[in-house]
Amino acid sequence: MAPTLVFLLLLGLCWNTVSEGPPSSTRGSDVPEFELPTMNYDTKDSYKPGSIGVLFQIVHTFLHVVQPNAFPEDILRKIIQKKFDLSTDYEKPENVVLTLKIIHYEIGIIICAVLGLLFVILMPLVGFCFGLCRCCNKCGGEMHQRQKKNGTFLRKCFAVSLLVICIFISIGIICGFVANHHLRTQVEKTRTLADSNFRDLRTLLNETPSQISYVLDQYTLIKEKAFSDLDNIKSLLGGGIHEQLRPKVIPVLVDIKTMAEAIKETKEALLNVNNTLEELKKSTAQLNSSLSDIKTNLEQSLNDPQCSVPSMTATCNDIRKTLDHLDDNTSVDQLPSLHMQLDNVNDVLRTDLSSLVQKGNKSFNDIPEMVQNQTTDMVSDIKSTLNSIGSDIKNINEQISIQDNLSIFMDPINSVETYIHQKLPTLEEYDSYRWLASLVVCCLLSLIVIFYYLGLLCGVFGYDRHATPTRRGCVSNTGGIFLMAGVGVSFLFCWILMTIVVLTFVVGGNVEKLVCEPYQNKKLFQILDTPYLLNENWKYYLSGMVFNKPDINLTFEQVYSDCKENKGIYATLKLENHYNFSEHLNILEHTGNINSSFENMNVRIDNIVLLDAAGRKNLLDFSSSGVDQIDYEAYLAEIAKPPTKVNLLSFADELERKASQLPPGSLKQSLTSNAQTIRTLYHDQVMPLRQLMGSLYRRIQSLQHKSTGLGEKVANIITSLDSAQDFITNRISSVIVQESKKYGNMILGYFERYLQWVKISITEQIAACKPVATALDSAVDVFLCSYIIEPMNLFWFGIGKATIFLLPAIIFAVKLAKYYRRMDSEDVYDDVETVPMKNMQKGHIGFHRHQTTQAL
Numbered sequence: 001m002a003p004t005l006v007f008l009l010l011l012g013l014c015w016n017t018v019s020e021g022p023p024s025s026t027r028g029s030d031v032p033e034f035e036l037p038t039m040n041y042d043t044k045d046s047y048k049p050g051s052i053g054v055l056f057q058i059v060h061t062f063l064h065v066v067q068p069n070a071f072p073e074d075i076l077r078k079i080i081q082k083k084f085d086l087s088t089d090y091e092k093p094e095n096v097v098l099t100l101k102i103i104h105y106e107i108g109i110i111i112c113a114v115l116g117l118l119f120v121i122l123m124p125l126v127g128f129c130f131g132l133c134r135c136c137n138k139c140g141g142e143m144h145q146r147q148k149k150n151g152t153f154l155r156k157c158f159a160v161s162l163l164v165i166c167i168f169i170s171i172g173i174i175c176g177f178v179a180n181h182h183l184r185t186q187v188e189k190t191r192t193l194a195d196s197n198f199r200d201l202r203t204l205l206n207e208t209p210s211q212i213s214y215v216l217d218q219y220t221l222i223k224e225k226a227f228s229d230l231d232n233i234k235s236l237l238g239g240g241i242h243e244q245l246r247p248k249v250i251p252v253l254v255d256i257k258t259m260a261e262a263i264k265e266t267k268e269a270l271l272n273v274n275n276t277l278e279e280l281k282k283s284t285a286q287l288n289s290s291l292s293d294i295k296t297n298l299e300q301s302l303n304d305p306q307c308s309v310p311s312m313t314a315t316c317n318d319i320r321k322t323l324d325h326l327d328d329n330t331s332v333d334q335l336p337s338l339h340m341q342l343d344n345v346n347d348v349l350r351t352d353l354s355s356l357v358q359k360g361n362k363s364f365n366d367i368p369e370m371v372q373n374q375t376t377d378m379v380s381d382i383k384s385t386l387n388s389i390g391s392d393i394k395n396i397n398e399q400i401s402i403q404d405n406l407s408i409f410m411d412p413i414n415s416v417e418t419y420i421h422q423k424l425p426t427l428e429e430y431d432s433y434r435w436l437a438s439l440v441v442c443c444l445l446s447l448i449v450i451f452y453y454l455g456l457l458c459g460v461f462g463y464d465r466h467a468t469p470t471r472r473g474c475v476s477n478t479g480g481i482f483l484m485a486g487v488g489v490s491f492l493f494c495w496i497l498m499t500i501v502v503l504t505f506v507v508g509g510n511v512e513k514l515v516c517e518p519y520q521n522k523k524l525f526q527i528l529d530t531p532y533l534l535n536e537n538w539k540y541y542l543s544g545m546v547f548n549k550p551d552i553n554l555t556f557e558q559v560y561s562d563c564k565e566n567k568g569i570y571a572t573l574k575l576e577n578h579y580n581f582s583e584h585l586n587i588l589e590h591t592g593n594i595n596s597s598f599e600n601m602n603v604r605i606d607n608i609v610l611l612d613a614a615g616r617k618n619l620l621d622f623s624s625s626g627v628d629q630i631d632y633e634a635y636l637a638e639i640a641k642p643p644t645k646v647n648l649l650s651f652a653d654e655l656e657r658k659a660s661q662l663p664p665g666s667l668k669q670s671l672t673s674n675a676q677t678i679r680t681l682y683h684d685q686v687m688p689l690r691q692l693m694g695s696l697y698r699r700i701q702s703l704q705h706k707s708t709g710l711g712e713k714v715a716n717i718i719t720s721l722d723s724a725q726d727f728i729t730n731r732i733s734s735v736i737v738q739e740s741k742k743y744g745n746m747i748l749g750y751f752e753r754y755l756q757w758v759k760i761s762i763t764e765q766i767a768a769c770k771p772v773a774t775a776l777d778s779a780v781d782v783f784l785c786s787y788i789i790e791p792m793n794l795f796w797f798g799i800g801k802a803t804i805f806l807l808p809a810i811i812f813a814v815k816l817a818k819y820y821r822r823m824d825s826e827d828v829y830d831d832v833e834t835v836p837m838k839n840m841q842k843g844h845i846g847f848h849r850h851q852t853t854q855a856l
């Protein structure tokens with residue numbers, strides 16, 4: 001334990017390397033994820049004794065019964081306070097009280113030990129007396145058996161009792177054997193255990209510098225990410241500002257662009273209508289004159305003398321009456337001309353609105369580049385700050401030279417390891433002696449119990465119920481002798497066995513109760529952590545030792561638990577009290593610099609004109625061009641009319657029908673030919689005219705559609721243009737501030753995330769001191785308690801039980817031997833007397849005495 005403690009303290013004293021950043025929230029950005037490479041340790045966390053654990057549990061229960069008192073914290077504290085000095089001033093009342101308390105605590109163990117000692121002292125004495133007594137033919141030493149009525153029952157009772165006792169003894173012996181073997185195999189494992197612990201400690205020492213380097217190296221990742229973001233300021237910041245303005249600006253620009261297209265289309269439509277109208281006028285005039293010609297022609301024909309013939313006058317008059325209908329029905333030439341609007345629109349078109357819109361669009365699209373142009377200085381400032389942080393970190397890594405600092409622990413570790421390796425063979429040698437001795441003990445007990453078993457075996461199988469005591473068979477006699485041999489060996493050796501049991505019991509029981517159990521439930525640490533106990537000037541001994549600052553709340557228990565949880569040594573030893581990282585690495589100051597760089601970033605975007613005055617006037621000119629004022633209804637109404645007053649085809653049919661009523665002659669011929677001319681006129685002029693009118697109708701409709709609400713549309717565009725321009729002029733600065741903040745926070749976020757991770761790594765992960773706790777566990781919990789004390793306790797438990805049961809075994813064996821051995825004499829009944837003589841003085845009347853053999 002001491003070397004590990006020293007290691008812990010040294011590690012604490014020389015630790016100069018770690019850092020802490022304040023906890024802060026980070027924005028979710030695509031910062032690389034950090035992960036500290038974990039260390040792999042060989043030594044297992046926990047030790048499992050296996051199936052033998054059940055036996056250990058029984059021993060624990062026994063110990064708990066013998067020693068039910070709780071861990072005596074107060075007594076221990078007092079003893080430590082008196083600096084283990086109980087010998088002086090024994091008369092002092094508090095010392096007496098303390099001694100009484102100790103005795104009270106130990107009373108169970110003391111009673112057991114005293115009983116054991118009594119056993120040790122009395123057994124040889126009793127054995128000696130018993131032997132002497134038997135030598136004098138007393139105490140059943142006489143080879144004579146009085147026959148009793150219930151002799152058979154007693155014999156069976158004794159045999160069964162002895163058998164049961166022997167079984168108990170055997171169980172104890174088996175426990176002894178198992179414990180002995182277990183202890184030996186565990187001691188053989190010690191070397192592996194020590195080696196793996198040292199390997200782990202070395203891993204900790206060797207890997208810690210690379211862990212620190214790894215953590216610090218991750219800064220490069222952050223820096224690269226920040227650099228790439230700074231290089232992309234055009235798209236990240238400029239693009240952000242651009243995006244913010246887009247929804248306001250783009251629709252306006254699109255509207256204006258659409259309007260520019262509309263102007264062009266309107267002009268085209270106007271021109272079309274103008275031309276078609278011209279054509280229509282021409283065609284109508286032509287039709288008019290053609291119709292006039294036909295009318296004149298018909299009138300001349302009707303002047304024919306045939307019409308004065310009374311029978312025909314009516315028909316001629318009929319025809320004459322209808323001549324008025326031969327006329328065109330439209331007044332297209334009355335329609336107003338469109339040339340004024342056409343001129344206006346042509347004027348408007350003289351200004352290229354589309355290119356003006358493109359200019360505005362370009363100046364709007366230039367925002368990211370403007371941002372980039374204006375921030376080149378700031379970007380290079382921040383980059384140099386980042387580089388200087390990088391070199392600071394590099395310097396720190398070189399300054400602290402953790403490698404050198406940690407390498408000094410190698411020496412203690414090496415020397416402890418050498419020491420252990422030197423001592424291990426000795427330990428193993430002693431352990432083999434111990435093993436041999438324990439084996440002898442177990443064998444001795446086995447010998448005794450084998451004697452008893454053999455005795456029982458021979459006795460039971462060799463017994464002949466008809467044989468009188470003097471005539472018992474050889475086998476039965478041998479059984480009796482075996483029993484007596486067992487008794488003899490028991491008397492000879494049981495006090496040695498009991499001495500061993502008492503010694504191991506006192507040592508093992510106390511170590512289990514005072515070291516192993518309190519170590520497992522951490523009571524031992526609590527004792528050590530008692531303020532002012534180990535050093536009366538120091539509140540917290542550990543921090544006094546480590547930092548020479550005994551006021552820092554640092555306890556063995558907390559350090560051990562933290563190490564066991566594999567926490568970093570920085571948090572475990574509360575090293576921030578000794579070396580405050582924040583004061584040594586001024587990353588925070590640097591991030592503050594970066595922050596203020598962003599805060600003071602001066603981006604001015606003030607010359608964005610979406611549409612200049614010329615473009616604006618152009619729009620207004622268009623709206624007042626009068627295109628929307630045209631009387632489309634009049635045009636449409638006129639053009640919708642049929643071109644002629646009557647349908648020329650039916651007029652021609654009618655004319656022909658009327659002509660057929662006339663007698664053949666020049667009149668009839670002239671009328672028929674005129675009808676034919678009308679038909680031709682219809683096909684040649686009216687039909688094309690109708691088509692022309694139809695297409696003109698559609699064109700006018702489309703023009704009307706285009707120009708409806710023109711003024712309103714332009715007014716809306718101007719309004720939203722004003723509002724967008726207003727937004728850009730007045731609000732762009734706040735948009736810039738907002739976007740810069742977002743951008744700056746994103747870059748600062750990387751550092752905050754990094755610092756957060758550095759903090760977690762340093763407090764939780766770097767130099768996780770689990771191997772130290774494991775080493776302590778290995779030394780105390782595994783080696784001392786599980787390897788040594790547990791089997792030792794099982795050993796005394798087993799052997800002790802066996803030894804105790806030797807006592808009743810002796811009694812029953814001696815009693816039973818009487819029934820198996822061949823006696824020298826027996827109760828015989830005189831032939832003279834018919835009644836068995838009772839209450840006769842022993843060895844006096846009625847039986848033959850041959851020879852006295854000594855039993856022992």
Ligand SMILES: *[C@@H]1O[C@H](CO)[C@@H](O)[C@H](O)[C@H]1NC(C)=O
Binds near residue numbers: 253254362
């Ligand atoms: C503005 O410019 C961008 C990029 O040059 C282009 O995609 C967009 O169509 C333009 N918008 C207008 C209204 O001209």
Ligand SMILES: *[C@@H]1O[C@H](CO)[C@@H](O)[C@H](O)[C@H]1NC(C)=O
Binds near residue numbers: 271274275338339342
């Ligand atoms: C439009 O029509 C008028 C006659 O109405 C004509 O004088 C003018 O030249 C025409 N305009 C164009 C551009 O053709």
Ligand SMILES: *[C@@H]1O[C@H](CO)[C@@H](O)[C@H](O)[C@H]1NC(C)=O
Binds near residue numbers: 288289328330
């Ligand atoms: C058709 O022609 C006649 C004379 O030939 C003329 O008096 C009349 O005004 C013309 N109508 C139209 C619409 O031009």
Ligand SMILES: *[C@@H]1O[C@H](CO)[C@@H](O)[C@H](O)[C@H]1NC(C)=O
Binds near residue numbers: 369373
């Ligand atoms: C940005 O700077 C470059 C080079 O100095 C220049 O050519 C470009 O016109 C500038 N752009 C803007 C939008 O100011």
Ligand SMILES: *[C@@H]1O[C@H](CO)[C@@H](O)[C@H](O)[C@H]1NC(C)=O
Binds near residue numbers: 553554558
């Ligand atoms: C010392 O710290 C432990 C936890 O580490 C805490 O439980 C205990 O209350 C603290 N003691 C004092 C006096 O602050």
Ligand SMILES: *[C@@H]1O[C@H](CO)[C@@H](O)[C@H](O)[C@H]1NC(C)=O
Binds near residue numbers: 577583
């Ligand atoms: C370490 O330093 C930081 C800032 O310099 C401070 O906030 C913190 O309280 C310090 N920690 C200790 C334990 O002194």
Ligand SMILES: *[C@@H]1O[C@H](CO)[C@@H](O)[C@H](O)[C@H]1NC(C)=O
Binds near residue numbers: 595596745
């Ligand atoms: C940056 O500085 C401003 C004050 O200048 C502060 O409000 C803000 O919290 C700081 N941001 C960071 C990430 O430190």
Ligand SMILES: *[C@@H]1O[C@H](CO)[C@@H](O)[C@H](O)[C@H]1NC(C)=O
Binds near residue numbers: 329
């Ligand atoms: C001729 O035009 C008038 C309107 O000017 C219209 O009422 C009349 O129906 C038209 N004639 C025919 C035959 O359609």
Ligand SMILES: CC(=O)N[C@H]1CO[C@H](CO)[C@@H](O)[C@@H]1O
Binds near residue numbers: 016408
């Ligand atoms: C033993 C050893 O090298 N200790 C050094 C640990 O690091 C500090 C500086 O951080 C030095 O001052 C010590 O000398």
